[in-house]
Amino acid sequence: MSIGNSPEDERPFEDVSEEARPSIGRTLRQARVAAGLTVDDVSTATRVRIAIVRAIEADDFTPCGGDVYARGHIRSLARAVRLDPAPLMKQFDALYGGRPAPTPAAPLFEAERIRPERRGPNWTAAMVAAIVAVVGFVGFTAFKGDDGTKDVADGTAPSSSAPATPTTKSDKPAPVKPAPSDSAIAAAPQDKVTVQVSATDGKSWIYAKDHNGRMLFDGLLKKGDSKTFQDSEKINLVLGDAGAIQLYVNGKKIDDDFQPGAVERLTYTKGDPQAG
Structure with missing residues (x-):
């Protein structure tokens, strides 16, 4: 009777490490081939250019133009070849550090500046307007006083102005602006x-x-x-x-x-x- 390892002990261990998992591009390509689709079929279904589809299947995400675009393309390709995109997204995040911070918004043109900038009250202009109003009121009062004194000195009673014609308010209600x-x-x-x-x-x-x-x-x-x-x-x-x-x-x-x-x-x- 020989002493040694049994046949079961000599079987190779199954490689379940992270490195043994198929890459994102290889997974997408295998699923496309299994679904009987060509690169042109996937490109037409997802509106992702053929060159980008081929690059992603080769695990080259540079033509995508950034991680945000790459994530969107991977998700679209996965659905086109009937794969759950979630594991691929998780694998992409593990390789490239997750979703990047959003790119700062570029300055928009005139359409984004519909609302004027809010400014504080102009106290200088308000003060000047108040002074002008006071001076005008004093001048008007003095002018009216001079006219009255002159009339009394000449023995003429100051004439009373005709009563103002009462204005009637319209019963028609003001139009109501519709709510936007x-x-x-x-x-x-x-x-x-x-x-x-x-x-x-x-x-x-x-x-x-x-x-x-x-x-x-x-x-x-x-x-x-x-x-x-x-x-x-x-x-x-x-x-x-x-x-x-x-x-x-x-x-x-x-x-x-x-x-x-x-x-x-x-x-x-x-x-x-x-x-x-």
Whole structure:
């Protein structure tokens, strides 16, 4: 009888370490192939460019343009190949340090400066106005007094002014201003496109630019926050979590059924509402 290890003892140990887990790109590629989809199919379904899809499947997230974009693309690709995006998001956060801090918002153009800056009272102007009023009142009183003295000296009684004709108040009530509706956006002008973005159901990353490609906003809207953009021709939007966003375009509510977590790229013009 031989003494030694049994066959069970000679079997290799199963590698369950973190390094043995398939990478994000490899997981997405295997799921795509298993679903019988091509890169073109996934690109068409998610509106993510083919070059970016190939880069992500190769675990190269540089073409995404930042971690925020990468997270949105990974989530979209995972849903397209019928994967739960949550484990991939957790794996991405572990590799790259979690969600980055939102990019500071760029200075907006004139449409973001609808409200004037609040200033304190101008005490100098108020004092000058008060002095002018006092001087005017004293001068008027002195003038009236001189006229009365002259009339008495000449033996002429000062004439009394005719009674003023009583004014009648109109019984017609003043028109009541209608309360602004939720869909009104500061009287959106006809010659421009006005887009209001409100985070009603949660927080979402937002990117907006005008028709010249100039960035208007790049940052995170928390729940309850709202941003308004305006341009002479069109507004381009990217919504990191479209399901948390409510849109008003040219004063009208957009009722598109955006899914929670979906990345949406939209364009609106003066003739909308209609998704671009």
